[in-house]
Amino acid sequence: MTTQDTPNDRATTFQAVEGNAGEHYSGATLLVSAYAVVWVVLLAWVAFVWRKQSALATRVEDLERVLDNAAAERQKRG
Amino acid sequence: MASVSRVRRGDAAFYALVGASAIAFVAEICLVFLRAPVEARMGIVQKIFYFHVPSWYGMYIGAAACFVGSFGYLVRDTDGRDAFARAGAETAVVFGAMGLITGPLWGVKAWGTFWTWDPRLTTALLSFLIYVAYLVLRSFAGDGGGERRFAAALGILGAAILPIIHYSVQLWGGQHPMVVTGSGGGLKHPDMKLAFAGGFLCFTLLAALMLIARTRLEIVASRLRRAEEDAIDLGLDTRDET
Numbered sequence: 001m002t003t004q005d006t007p008n009d010r011a012t013t014f015q016a017v018e019g020n021a022g023e024h025y026s027g028a029t030l031l032v033s034a035y036a037v038v039w040v041v042l043l044a045w046v047a048f049v050w051r052k053q054s055a056l057a058t059r060v061e062d063l064e065r066v067l068d069n070a071a072a073e074r075q076k077r078g
Numbered sequence: 079m080a081s082v083s084r085v086r087r088g089d090a091a092f093y094a095l096v097g098a099s100a101i102a103f104v105a106e107i108c109l110v111f112l113r114a115p116v117e118a119r120m121g122i123v124q125k126i127f128y129f130h131v132p133s134w135y136g137m138y139i140g141a142a143a144c145f146v147g148s149f150g151y152l153v154r155d156t157d158g159r160d161a162f163a164r165a166g167a168e169t170a171v172v173f174g175a176m177g178l179i180t181g182p183l184w185g186v187k188a189w190g191t192f193w194t195w196d197p198r199l200t201t202a203l204l205s206f207l208i209y210v211a212y213l214v215l216r217s218f219a220g221d222g223g224g225e226r227r228f229a230a231a232l233g234i235l236g237a238a239i240l241p242i243i244h245y246s247v248q249l250w251g252g253q254h255p256m257v258v259t260g261s262g263g264g265l266k267h268p269d270m271k272l273a274f275a276g277g278f279l280c281f282t283l284l285a286a287l288m289l290i291a292r293t294r295l296e297i298v299a300s301r302l303r304r305a306e307e308d309a310i311d312l313g314l315d316t317r318d319e320t
Contacts, residue, residue, distance in 0.1 A: 011255040013264040014124055016115035027123035030187055034126040034180040038133065041179070045172045045288070052295060059302055066314045 092290060099283040106276040114273035126184040128273045132281035133176035134202070139285040140169030141209065141237055148233030151226065160226050161296030162289070163233050167212040169288045170236075173281070174206035189253055197246040198254035205243055208236040221303065 110128045117124035147163025150156075181199070182192035193199065212232050219225045246252070255264075265271045309315075 009119070011253065013266060014120075014127070014270060015118040016267040016270070027121040027187055030123045030183045031125050034130065034183040037179045037183070038129055038176050041172060041176050042284075045168075049291065049295065052299075056295070056299055056302060059306065063302070063306060063309060066309060070312075070314050 092287075095283065095287055095290070099280065099287055102276070102280045102283055106273070106280045109269070109273040109276045114269045115267050117270075120188060123184060123187040125273075126180055128277045129281070130177060130180040130184060131274070132277035133173045133180060135278055136173030136281040136285040137170050137177060137206070138240060139282065140166045140171075140173055140289070141205070141240055142166070143289055144170060144209070144212070144233040145237035148230035151230045152234075155223065155226065157297055157300035158293070160230070161293045161300065163230060164213075164216055164296050165289050165292035167209045167216075167233060167236075168292055169285055170209040171206065171213060172288065173285065174202070174209065178203065178206060188255075194253060196252035196254050197250040198243065198252055201239060201243045201246050205236065205239045208232070208239065212236060221300075 106128075110125055114125065114128065116122050143166030144163050145166070147159050147161070147166055150159040151163060185194070186192050212229055215225070215229050215232065219228075246254075265274060
């Protein structure tokens, strides 16, 4: 860490650390949290799509049942 | 037979895209966590940057898809164009949520606060809310022609804010970093640049997968709705029978 850099420096350049990286804050926790968020949001989307597919499957089953009933009635009538 | 073979080709392309995305994500994780150096002043938290910025880029892809689908729908209303617009809005919301949550986690370290009403953050939040409104409209206002046209107009208006987000830092200043748009770029190490490019590739592939999967699902939903309407026209009510 250097003491001369200004907020503006931090906003315009990223530089590689020389030697060992000294962590004064829990940057690792923030990084892992951010990384976890990406996967949690993605999994939430997968669950949402799954729910949509389930609703579609129910509607398809309803339609199939109605068509089967109509075909059976037609057969009965000759 | 031709349509079956077309479906199989489409499936094969989709699975190939899934495979490419999986490989890209594994490579990206290695690049970010094993190869890219720790940033000198901010430390390890700077690595959020490698998927925070691409997540906003994914949001732009979704928003652009929503715009294209919406504009196309207003020109000629087809289920496919409407489905593409809806998939785009959903993709924009998913990636926007990632960006809105990962950004403050970086900000708390860089600025000492999770949120500030900076022009970039505020316009990004507004854009995200427009696409949330689009999805709420599509979920609760029915799926008729009028609702679809209204949503298409919203999808076009939503895209208008994208350039404002992009140029907000240059136009109004604020605290948001300009590492990517600064002259010559602010990534001072080649491995940083590589990890950053990898992030863009991963999120582009992911956005493409989401757009394809959701568009296809919406097209199937539209076809089913028409089949249900046909059944009702034939005197077969799909809702009342048990």
